[in-house]
Amino acid sequence: MAGPLPLGSRLRRYGTSYAMLLPFLALFAAFLLWPLANSLYLSFTRFDGVNPAVFTGLENFAELAGDARFRHALGNTALYVVASVVLSTLLSLGLALAFNSASWPHRIMRTLFFLPSVTSSIALMLMWKWVLFPSEVGLANTVVHWLGGAGVPWLATPGLTVPILVLMSVWGGMGYGMVLYVAGLGSIPEEYYEAARIDGASTWQQFRHITLPLLRPVTTYVVVTGLIGAFQVFEAVYIVFRGTNNIGGVLDSALMIVPYLYDQGFTHFKLGYASAIAWVLFLIIFVLSLVNLRVGRAMKEL
Amino acid sequence: MRRTPAACCTILVAALSAACATSGQKQTQQADQNAPMTLSFWSTGGDDETATFQKAADLYHQKHPNVTVKVQTLSWDDAYAKLLAAATSRTGPDILSGGMTWTIQFGARGAMVDLREHGIDALKGQAQPAQWESAVSPDGSVYGVPLDMSTMTLYYRTDLLKEAGLDGPPTTWQELVDDIGKLKAAGVKKPYSQDWGNLDWIGYFNYLYQAGGAFYTPDCKPSLNTPQAERALTYWVDLYRKHGAPTATVEGSDALDTGTAMVVAGNWIAKGIDANKPKLKGKWAMAALPAGPAGPTTFIGGRAIGVTSYSKYARTGADFVRFMYSDEAIAAVADEARKRNISYIPPRPDKIVGGSTFTPEQAQVFAQAISTGKAAPGCPGWDESASDVAKQLQSAILGKSDVRTALTEAAKVMQRNAG
Numbered sequence: 156m157a158g159p160l161p162l163g164s165r166l167r168r169y170g171t172s173y174a175m176l177l178p179f180l181a182l183f184a185a186f187l188l189w190p191l192a193n194s195l196y197l198s199f200t201r202f203d204g205v206n207p208a209v210f211t212g213l214e215n216f217a218e219l220a221g222d223a224r225f226r227h228a229l230g231n232t233a234l235y236v237v238a239s240v241v242l243s244t245l246l247s248l249g250l251a252l253a254f255n256s257a258s259w260p261h262r263i264m265r266t267l268f269f270l271p272s273v274t275s276s277i278a279l280m281l282m283w284k285w286v287l288f289p290s291e292v293g294l295a296n297t298v299v300h301w302l303g304g305a306g307v308p309w310l311a312t313p314g315l316t317v318p319i320l321v322l323m324s325v326w327g328g329m330g331y332g333m334v335l336y337v338a339g340l341g342s343i344p345e346e347y348y349e350a351a352r353i354d355g356a357s358t359w360q361q362f363r364h365i366t367l368p369l370l371r372p373v374t375t376y377v378v379v380t381g382l383i384g385a386f387q388v389f390e391a392v393y394i395v396f397r398g399t400n401n402i403g404g405v406l407d408s409a410l411m412i413v414p415y416l417y418d419q420g421f422t423h424f425k426l427g428y429a430s431a432i433a434w435v436l437f438l439i440i441f442v443l444s445l446v447n448l449r450v451g452r453a454m455k456e457l
Numbered sequence: 458m459r460r461t462p463a464a465c466c467t468i469l470v471a472a473l474s475a476a477c478a479t480s481g482q483k484q485t486q487q488a489d490q491n492a493p494m495t496l497s498f499w500s501t502g503g504d505d506e507t508a509t510f511q512k513a514a515d516l517y518h519q520k521h522p523n524v525t526v527k528v529q530t531l532s533w534d535d536a537y538a539k540l541l542a543a544a545t546s547r548t549g550p551d552i553l554s555g556g557m558t559w560t561i562q563f564g565a566r567g568a569m570v571d572l573r574e575h576g577i578d579a580l581k582g583q584a585q586p587a588q589w590e591s592a593v594s595p596d597g598s599v600y601g602v603p604l605d606m607s608t609m610t611l612y613y614r615t616d617l618l619k620e621a622g623l624d625g626p627p628t629t630w631q632e633l634v635d636d637i638g639k640l641k642a643a644g645v646k647k648p649y650s651q652d653w654g655n656l657d658w659i660g661y662f663n664y665l666y667q668a669g670g671a672f673y674t675p676d677c678k679p680s681l682n683t684p685q686a687e688r689a690l691t692y693w694v695d696l697y698r699k700h701g702a703p704t705a706t707v708e709g710s711d712a713l714d715t716g717t718a719m720v721v722a723g724n725w726i727a728k729g730i731d732a733n734k735p736k737l738k739g740k741w742a743m744a745a746l747p748a749g750p751a752g753p754t755t756f757i758g759g760r761a762i763g764v765t766s767y768s769k770y771a772r773t774g775a776d777f778v779r780f781m782y783s784d785e786a787i788a789a790v791a792d793e794a795r796k797r798n799i800s801y802i803p804p805r806p807d808k809i810v811g812g813s814t815f816t817p818e819q820a821q822v823f824a825q826a827i828s829t830g831k832a833a834p835g836c837p838g839w840d841e842s843a844s845d846v847a848k849q850l851q852s853a854i855l856g857k858s859d860v861r862t863a864l865t866e867a868a869k870v871m872q873r874n875a876g
Contacts, residue, residue, distance in 0.1 A: 203566050204541050204544065204545045204566070205544050205545060205563070205566035205567055205568050206566055206567060288707075289703065289705030289706065289707050290703075290705070290707045290711065290712065290715050291715050292707065292711050292715065306703075306705075308703060308704045308705030309705070310705060311656065311703075311704040311705040311706070312704075313855065398656070398657055398847070401657070401843075401844040401847050401848070402844075403844075405656055405704070405851050405855070406848055406851050406852060406855065406857070407844075407848060418844075421537065421538040421541055422537055422538075422840075423840070423841060424541070424562070424566065
């Protein structure tokens with residue numbers, strides 16, 4: 156077996172390829188690696204954006220540990236992430252099973268459900284704001300009035316804010332998951348089902364023992380990307396729930412981690428603190444994604 | 458997995474670019490003030506407002522042919538972040554306008570010129586005293602001066618009040634609750650609501666000062682732990698809990714249009730009601746807010762204008778700011794605002810009637826409100842405390858805590874942030 160090529164030969168053989176990679180590597184270093192390293196540094200500093208950063212060690216992280224608003228944002232985000240990821244994954248799968256064929260009606264339905272995923276999120280959030288507008292002006296309350304009910308202050312009722320955010324997220328995200336599941340369903344060989352039917356397996360048994368296990372890679376992907384996206388929810392809170400002076404809505408009931416990060420960094424000039432929040436968020440997402448992948452792998456081995 | 462660091466990176470990119478751009482240098486070397494120059498003025502607001510200020514800038518150019526001032530729009534939603542990015546990189550506008558306390562914030566960090574160096578504090582005598590006080594930093598620095606004014610009034614449906622047997626709008630707290638009762642008895646389902654500052658400290662502001670209270674003492678000691686503050690909050694909470702004011706904010710003209718009899722809202726809605734809600738024409742009017750036990754104090758807001766410390770034309774910028782207080786600049790802005798049917802109240806109280814874009818009757822109401830006006834506290838720690846104070850007020854309104862506890866908690870936060 157031939158050993159690795161010496162550096163000189165490798166450069167001669169692959170030099171052009173490396174050179175062509177250089178622009179990408181330069182951009183990658185300038186706009187990803189360098190900023191990441193800097194944000195890590197800033198998370199250990201007190202930095203107001205204008206004056207030079209002052210190194211403060213772990214002060215920001217210690218402050219975060221005792222920050223009730225951060226804990227509140229974290230709790231809200233956890234609730235939101237679990238509800239929106241579980242619901243949108245289940246509904247994505249349900250939609251994919253319902254509109255799986257190549258027939259025109261199914262294609263049209265898939266297109267309709269997928270549309271929110273390719274629409275500007277700002278436009279979608281403004282639409283939701285209009286729907287949930289108080290008084291008879293908003294669509295939701297107009298319907299409530301038609302049904303004889305009294306108007307509901309949707310955005311000013313603390314108990315409704317997280318459910319509304321989950322609804323907005325699931326409605327906007329399930330079409331994307333559906334497309335992935337439809338592709339996953341298409342990759343399962345029909346022979347497996349034929350064999351199962353010959354053996355007398357019911358529809359539920361086929362779904363339980365063929366469809367679900369073979370869709371596991373898709374499920375892992377949908378859950379992990381959904382998790383990352385849900386942890387980073389921003390526009391929905393910023394556009395729909397922000398008050399005159401408060402980014403988190405009434406009683407901070409809609410406060411999530413990224414809007415809180417934005418609030419600290421860009422309205423309170425605490426950019427070092429905001430960087431610390433970003434790194435805590437990164438670690439949470441990183442660990443949860445790892446756990447998710449491990450669980451997916453473990454289940455495969457079962 | 459690669460998306461995770463990428464996403465975190467996106468969020469942080471502004472912070473990061475800051476790290477390399479910050480120089481720590483406070484004052485930029487000045488360019489020759491007699492050579493041709495173009496100053497950039499970032500105006501927070503809408504395009505219509507930009508056009509009105511551009512008229513004043515054009516007038517300034519006529520008088521100083523070597524100076525061109527270009528006004529650009531910054532939308533309220535992202536203005537603060539954009540100005541912060543500009544201050545960080547020291548490559549932004551020469552002149553900026555934004556929320557009343559913004560220039561204090563940026564100035565405290567070395568991003569604004571203290572306009573006293575250019576004699577701008579001479580404008581003090583022309584400005585509304587409380588608004589001026591709000592624009593000045595606690596240490597006396599003048600990083601920005603009021604560019605315009607906003608205030609709040611009571612908008613009411615004349616037809617609905619008449620049906621309920623009321624001759625005119627309420628003028629005191631007691632009359633307000635009495636009138637709400639009469640309107641309810643006459644079948645009006647929505648007697649009262651609050652547009653701007655609903656469930657927020659701005660909404661409470663009016664009641665607090667009308668009861669003789671204040672957020673801070675004159676020497677900036679938090680003062681929400683007082684009987685006056687308690688009386689004000691009790692009254693305000695009762696408007697929601699006893700008298701049915703909605704907790705959801707409905708824009709003033711929409712509220713009037715959908716049958717609300719009285720709405721507390723900002724001056725900026727007055728110009729659009731007839732145009733946007735033609736059915737309301739002739740059926741609405743405005744009055745100063747009902748007076749409390751200590752008088753009729755009303756909130757005054759507006760925008761501040763200042764010059765950035767990284768401008769190469771600080772002296773000319775300051776001269777332009779001074780020019781914005783001149784009769785001719787105010788007239789130019791008001792003319793253009795009238796053409797565009799937008800709200801404009803000049804920063805000079807003597808120019809509200811005649812120099813604003815409202816009818817003389819409306820301007821009288823605003824002038825009356827402004828004459829008793831107080832502005833947002835410019836005390837250290839207020840900006841950090843505002844959202845927590847609002848949260849405590851909300852907890853009282855939504856029945857999650859009693860008035861005294863809410864105020865005690867709010868005062869504690871203010872005390873902690875006051876340093």
